[in-house]
Amino acid sequence: MDRRRVAVIAAGLVLFGGVVAVLRTTGPDDPAAKPTTSAPPPTSLAPFAAEGVLVPTPGAPPETPGGLRVLAGPGRVQLLWTGDAPGYEIGWGRDGKIDRHRLVAQTATQVDGLADGTRYEVEVRAVDAFGQRSEPARGQATPKAAAEGEYALLDLFDQADAPDPARWRLAVRPNCARATPGRDDDGRRLVISSNCAAAPAVLRSRTPFVLRDADDLGRFVVETDAPGADGELALDLVPGPVSTVAGDGLPPGAIRLRVASGNGRTTAEVLTAEGAPTTPVRAVPVLEPGLTHRWELALRRDGARVLLDGEVVATSPAVPGWKDATALVSVSGPTGQRVTLSLAAFDAAPAPAPPAVPAPEVRVAVAPAPAPSSGSTIPGVTGGQLRMTLLHTDPSPTAPEFTLAVGDQVVPLRPAVPGAPWRAGVGYPVVADLPAAALVRESDHVRATVVTGLRVQATHVDLELTAAPGASPSPVRAETTPLNGLESVLARAEGKVLDAAGRPVPDGLPIQRGRVVFDLVLDGRSGQRGSGLAGLAGFTVRLDGDRVAAVPTNLGGPGVAGNYRLALDTGDLSPGPHMLEVKLFGTDPTTRPMSAFISFSVD
Template sequence: MDRRRIGFFAAGAVLFAGVVVVLRGGGAPGPADAGITTQPPPPTSLTAFASDGVLAPSPGSVPDPPEGLEAAPGPGSLVVTWTGGAPGYEVRWGLGDVSRTRLVTGSLVELRLADGLEQRVEVRAVDGFGQRSAPASVSGAPGPVGVSEPGAYHLVDRFEGASAPDPARWRLTARPGCARAGAGSDEEAAALVVATTCAGVPAVLRSRAPLVLREDGEELGRFAVGAGAPIANGELALELAPGPVAALSGAEPPPGALRLLVRATEDSVTARVLTAEGDRTRELRPLDGVAPGTGHVWELVLRRDGALVLLDGEPVATSPVVPAWREATALISVSGPIGQRVPVWLAGLGGAPSTAPPLVGPVRVEVTPQGGEAGSGVGAPAGQLRLTVSHTLSRERDAPLVALVSGVPVPLRRAVDGAPVRADTGLPLVGDVPAGVASVSPDGVVGVRLDLGFDATATHAELELGPGGAVPVAANPEPGPPQSALPRPSARVLDASGRPLPPGTPVPRGRVVVEVELVGAPAQHGLAGLAGFGLWLDGTRIASVPTAVGGPAVAGTYRVAVNTGALPGGPLSEGPHMVEARLFGTSGSTRPTSAFASFFAAR
């Protein structure tokens, strides 16, 4: 095969955790690009190749089909499970023609099915070379989407409109550039999709209508959210704060606040009720049937004798906490790894009747060192500036807290009485902005600068405007369609028998083994198809391994034997060397990915 076909061309590279992700450039050169040569895109197929002294792996027998295929209804979804030991699986489904496809690892997949009709599902095992087993099949229909007691909720949003989230009902805040939210499409239809683009930074949906507790009866109020459970290392939180907050952050909620925290690990999900006094949750049953990334309806029921947690209508935990407030801000908080997409398809508030204030805007607040300058935009009505700031203070300070809004000082105060000043907890602040002070730019932006007397960063900021006139409206960043990625690669050099070398041990002359492991972490929308990988030694290609024999592979482990004394360029010299494993997808839109392993050749 021509080496140029599998060449690696890129406009730039990002190095993270030993993995290089290549960003492709494109487009015809313009006048400013005179003399610049454009490069072809990465290949979408590979031909087997091994240089002298190299023995590459080859396909074996076709894998066995998965066993124990089952389909269980979830809220608006079908959860399909099976058993098997293949590195990957191909899932096909549809109303009869099984025309939709997803590549996954693990033995579970959740299919969001907005139409509610019975589907036929086929699952095939896929080995590391793309060979597929015979299919195992099952049929099933999604379950209904709803809460345990619909009459207990006076406000319910199903996020079905193309403009979700409805700005009259919800306000989205996040660290700038760290979250996008909008109406889903295709598999994510009939849901609000919250996509996180910064690791561990919460994106927060605030209900503009407060939760107001009832004054009579045993039940005080309820807060429900139907959403996809977070993927591994992700969190979903239902929060109630007794004050005008934009967001809560940190390990402990402020005094009086409640947080139902749903947290996912690689293989489990937990749900805890947290307060400023700590975790007093009592589990009623384990959450063995809740897999990371699958959708459920969570309800936090507030009673005079404590709080009750419901999962799809069934009690799973209790807490003795009883709120001391009558009205609270309701927040839906999502955080997790980069690329997490959480569909939210239901939210409800139950208690005494409450309504959202009239909508003006919404505007977007940008907090920067230059943001407090006087503006020349439209003067806004009076409003409430809500901030959550991170800082490094460990104790209180007496200096006044001030924000400059369009050049005008606005005093700030704690949004929740008694909110602690702690370096590991965001400080919620609020300030009253007089009419005409906030200057709104044509694209709906208000500039703000903090003047707190100490270093701080606003992680969440919003301006809730009161009635008094129209202002330019800020656009909400859309999440875009889901993106599939290649499996996560790693590479290491082993001795001739395939055993790991002790750290710092030189590689002896002769035969060594390069092991390439491609791990497809469970993904909400599947993995990209793998066309194969190439192996480079000190920048020279020594092998190409195609992995799409019967269709694209998903993941796998491969061993390439290398005789360091019989390479085309002669025996490997004493000293340091580098091996690169470079992955290619079957789609031209898939970004190539590389992993590296360094070693020291002995004399």
């Protein structure tokens, strides 16, 4: 490992050799550490260079971005342009006024929560490493409502209780993800926020996907900015009552469109348990984070097609062997990821969703014998269906038979799809049909026991209740608060110490005393992933705890990112290890400073 590389920390937390050290917030111009009751961090810095230190200085303002394209969509506008600046400032507004602004580090962005039929003025300015602005590239666009067409299901996720509980169920591991209606800049779309890395959040449609009796069997359509960085998007059609399907455990007959992002590229393929191949038609272009795209899984009698924004990108000979299926939209990615959905639609045969009935929480235990239960049966229902996924470590090649104890009833727990793979570490979807007498509520929950001696864990538990004739179920309550907010963060710092000639030093070798060069890169694109990008006021540099430089980056407004080279005099340093600390400050007092550390040795 290169010890001259910068280690970055947020909110004052850093790990040194397994020991956690907490850094306090800073006062004006980065004084020594103070207690947490100290003044907030500065929002501007005065230039400073200690004796023997050379700091970078600004040059001419950057050039205006080129080739601006403005694309209107439902409630949104996409802006795409060309340029090589480290950052950009986006402005937009209506009635001829630019009154909203955003900082980005990529040459594309999307503005959401706009009013259809209203003309918006937009502009893009390049921002250099010192916050200097270019002249703007200007445009305008009028968002337009989605063409609803003839769909068996169409959801624009623009209602106050999105996702509509009558249409969708969210299947996740406990406390791992939440689906909530968008607000403000996320307006008129669904936000899926995650707390768990690589744990899929799955939206299950309560409306079945039913094939047409035609050559064009049907299309499953989603408009979303998923997959995010290092994430996945999956559209599944499964012939059975499932709530989720394991990534590597597709049951027989299931058809999946899998879109994966990683290593700077995006791939799209059709997956089946039977191993139908995918033939690429054209390469999937690089998808900029945060931009909404339209993905379609089109099923035909002669095979399946994958479409991106209306263009075929892949084909497969996969043909469904079923008439109707459960439709799932699944997203996964790093911890803290937020993705959005703007549309989900079935271009298929008409089919109704069953009436939605509020269901209590189900607490599932796994034991060789059921525990006694007490309570009263749920009124106004004639029964229910309990779906869940079982995780296990059983090495057997075939699944055993399970039973489920609910209330004082014991019922079979059968595979949701016959022939689903039973493999250790792979989710196994099961379902149980429950009579009304089994639905005993204890306080605010229903207790269920998977009766087995195997080591099994029940996940993604989902109870569907059937209303009695004439019953008037209460509305199903929906979540409204996401698990994580869209916090604006500063650019990510990367850097290294070079010798006096600006050349890398072999790993582990000391640097000759006299002068060293410090290369600092503030990467806005990496800092922007999964969050907003905060304005940069500047940074300070400390050498062994002594402040040696302060570089402001807000000359024409908040900075974004950039490359910086500093020269430091090391003639007075003692032989041995030394430490550089770089601290970034935002132009907003609520922005958390970022600290980065680099160690080096001197002869």
